[in-house]
Amino acid sequence: MTSDSKSAKEFLESYEPGDYPSIALTADLVVFAVSAGTLNVALVRRGGHPFKGALALPGGFVGPEESAEQAAKRELAEETGLDLGSLPVHIEQLATYTSPERDPRMRVVSVAHLVLLETDGTVLPAIAAGSDAAGAAWHPVHHILRSNDLAFDHLKILQDGLGRLAGKMEYTTLAARLLPDEFTLTQLRTVYDAVWDTTLPAGNFTRKMMPHLKDTGRKARAATGGAPAALFAATDRHIHPPLAKPTTHLTR
């Protein structure tokens, strides 16, 4: 029995509307951006039941002729006004949530996506007034994770998204996707601190990270005293050996 063929054929032959409730496919988004040393997530507030008034991840239905990722980009544009087509933002599939009970009204399968928006570390991207009614707003991630008032299983999705980002930052330069093309090592370290909820020592961070970055030769203007920091650009995709996230996940 082949997966898509015979099964599909049998399915088509035996299919009668009503036998199977139609499965709705949605694309949900975990959108992260860093500001003032804090990791933030874009959330919308629900206007209708169920979970009326609760916060939820942005997202929407996958159209008949688009992939889940295309739908995610379209929904993000509609709900936040951000155009993923022009901006060089990072988007990757996170996981798919298929529990039959996850939406009390109907069978909804959601393909969650992780999106990283770049900031200079101080100002969050302007989101809100998209073409849709309700606008998205930024919320500190570590605060949201404590006060559990996310709709559906979106808390679990957010946890998974944070876990993916935190984990990948150990062995890739993914953290740079939360910063402009050129950034200082201090900016990058601030991203690590925000996501890992740690305080990495600056000297050792520089020593270990610098070999994986490209020195642009340019310098950032010193904000308020202090030496001007060199501007780097991300090059390698992999960091070897990986950075160790402190305290957590130690082996013994």
Add this chain to the structure above:
Amino acid sequence: MTSDSKSAKEFLESYEPGDYPSIALTADLVVFAVSAGTLNVALVRRGGHPFKGALALPGGFVGPEESAEQAAKRELAEETGLDLGSLPVHIEQLATYTSPERDPRMRVVSVAHLVLLETDGTVLPAIAAGSDAAGAAWHPVHHILRSNDLAFDHLKILQDGLGRLAGKMEYTTLAARLLPDEFTLTQLRTVYDAVWDTTLPAGNFTRKMMPHLKDTGRKARAATGGAPAALFAATDRHIHPPLAKPTTHLTR
């Protein structure tokens, strides 16, 4: 606009059969087992068009009241005779494939799963005669990856499955899930060699892996000369620092 709520309501209100082609949801399986130092994958041969005669991953439709993982387990039992309910096999979600063109007949979205079956390293699990007509058979992974005759996008799915397994083996004891509860370090090293397509030096492998395993105190009978090897059981989920997969993925 909230993800599942308003959108879902609008969707339901505006939905008319025919407007949207129904989306079929399938669960596909990348099932791995090691034998004679070779990583094998369970594949079925397609009897119908399209891709008639080609090999494909086992899988099938997700029922109206089951999750994708439940469907994956059910399909594996039906297509191979293996009962994932009783056996302590590893199963995890891999990724979801949503390209509208991936199946020429209709819109099929597939949630792929990674399954690891335990073997003693010599005899592959008996699969084949399930309740379905066509049976599954084992194929060497690295051979399949070269000769590209997998149906649909199943080659990509297989590549992703191998990548997930190979990657996770760097920082977890996941490789032990391809072996019985108790195993020798040589057996475990053989798994690494099979998946990574390498030949790790035995001495250093022992030194680095042993701290993450539990010594059962028992010894394996030496097969044909040589000292008897100690039997270990997997304990930690994480290996720190990670094992480095040689040659590949070096930073510079």
Add this chain to the structure above:
DNA sequence: GTCGTTATTATCAAGCTGACAATAATGACT
């Protein structure tokens, strides 16, 4: 020009790495 601040480099002991050798424990075969 002095001071406070920040970036970057240096230092150092402790631990880890790869490469390789040495020891120990078996079965097979005279």
Add this chain to the structure above:
DNA sequence: AGTCATTATTGTCAGCTTGATAATAACGAC
């Protein structure tokens, strides 16, 4: 019983990496 080939495990060692911490360098502000 003894020798041998084989395998598992432990040891060795120079070179590298680590965390902790300090020293140096390069600014802006006053």
